[in-house]
Amino acid sequence: MKTKAVRLYGKNDLRLEEFELPQIKEDEILAKVVCDSICMSSYKASHEADIHKRVPRDIAQNPVIIGHEFAGEIVEVGAKWKEKFTPGAKFSIQPALNYEKGPVGVLSAPGYSYRYIGGDATYVVIPNEVMEQGCLLNYTGKGFYPGALSEPLSCVIGAMHANYHITPGSYVHQMEIAEGGCMAILAGVGPMGLAAINYAIHRKDRKPRLIVVTDIDQSRLDRAASLYSPEEAAKNGIELKYVNTGAMADPTAELKALTGGKGYNDVFVFAPVVPVVEQADAILAFDGCLNFFAGPAKTDFKAPFNFYNVHYAYTHVVGTSGGNTADMIEALEMMSAGLDPAGLVTHVGGLNAVIDTTLNLPNIPGGKKLIYTHIEMPLTPIVNFGKLGEKNPVYAELDKICARHKGLWNTEAEEYLLAHAAQLA
Known part of the structure; x- marks a missing residue:
């Protein structure tokens, strides 16, 4: 043929x-x-x-x-x-x-x-x-x-499954995003960020209580909000906020304020940009997990990370590149059940x-x-x-x-x- x-x-x-x-x-x-x-x-x-x-x-x-x-x-x-x-x-x-x-x-x-x-x-x-x-x-x-x-959706599914948290005094990693925690999706209104929002507000087994999505392009934020609205998220027990950090005088302080000053349990970075990575590190809560999702084109890409907090606040970083077969099966099952x-x-x-x-x-x-x-x-x-x-x-x-x-x-x-x-x- x-x-x-x-x-x-x-x-x-x-x-x-x-x-x-x-x-x-x-x-x-x-x-x-x-x-x-x-x-x-x-x-x-x-x-x-x-x-x-x-x-x-x-x-x-x-x-x-x-x-x-x-x-x-x-x-x-x-x-x-x-x-x-x-x-x-x-x-x-x-x-x-x-x-x-x-x-x-x-x-x-x-x-x-x-x-x-x-x-x-x-x-x-x-x-x-x-x-x-x-x-x-x-x-x-x-x-x-x-x-x-289903393949791109599986990538964000895998990212959320890859995050982990710990209990001080224990060496056991508790895999997954924090149940009932605060999640930030930074630079999160591109295609993969939208997939992450869609998955996070519609999955049934584990939910954050707050999702904050950031970008510096208001038109992109507005489109994301029209697709996956705060009202839709609220039906699933999640408070969803879209935030333009380009309009903030002090983005780090204002983002943390949305959590009552405690910071975010799970932070996903959807752009390989040094200031975004630094911001992600700065808004982590105690035992916060930073997931560097965006794949950089440069092999020498580097960004500062606060190692004082690594030592005393148990902050940590993971990276994922793609999802595995189980993640893709989950994506297909969710779409067969109606996730669009x-x-x-x-x-x-x-x-x-x-x-x-x-x-x-x-x-x-x-x-x-x-x-x-x-x-x-x-x-x-x-x-x-x-x-x-x-x-x-x-x-x-x-x-x-x-x-x-x-x-x-x-x-x-x-x-x-x-x-x-x-x-x-």
Whole structure:
């Protein structure tokens, strides 16, 4: 079967090509990709290329398919997996395999390391190690884009599970955010911050009593508040505040004041910016846990940390990079039960838009860029559908559909787009 895919050959060298997939082996699965969400990690991989830890060194001769946040349908199942997987079933993939025999060892991942599997493709061959590691996951919810966004949601799920607290005099770490505690999400209204807010206010098993979300862009804060409102959080027993620290005379003092002066049990840093890290450290409560979520591009990134408080106030820091398979299963289960990650998505496009979008991702404002791999469509902000609809009825209808869903992408819009994309040309 032929596939069309975006492949990485070297630094900033991405190519959209059509080529033949090999016949699947008895331990492999052929699958149709429906959509992929472009991640900043793909930007980093495309710029670093063969020096990236997940990318093989021989990509100039054996290019890899990019994209690791994807969902689709199983087409054909090799004999080894026929008892577990069925053609026509919807799937998502946990890309972090931790598989020691992969193309680049323990860091091998679809979307970085493989010639025949990645999210920015029409069809892919899922290798045996994905199934062996339990990383091919069933998705039973509506539509496809929630399955694609389960990977980024799993990253924030993993971050919250990775936080820990202690009891003085005991050496046992109590994993998880503090029940009934105070949480701060700093620089938290980008795509991943929105995912963290969505998860934190809707999970059932553990809740903070206060969540404070900060940024210095009021328009972004206002959008976040319209998506995940304080009123919605209150229904789940959580006080949610959106705060513009750029408008504060003394952000540290004013943020701590929101906790009654005690500080925050759990602080998540969503931007690799030194002043944000310093602020996070300064607002920690006794036994406060700072989670450095944002992945810096610079290998020598450093920020001061108050070690007096480490010694006497038991403050500590953790870092997470991605979620594990259990986190992704949790994400899929929550979305199958109705959790909608649509608030992350601000742009929609076709496979033809992948290269420019990936290479220029930091310069494109907004949230997640969602790609439907079987269509041609320029990367288009959802807010522009109405204007474009003056000349094209498909955009006009998409605008109407999204307007019925608070201006957000949704499964109805997805279904309409996939049925009428040919009329966009």
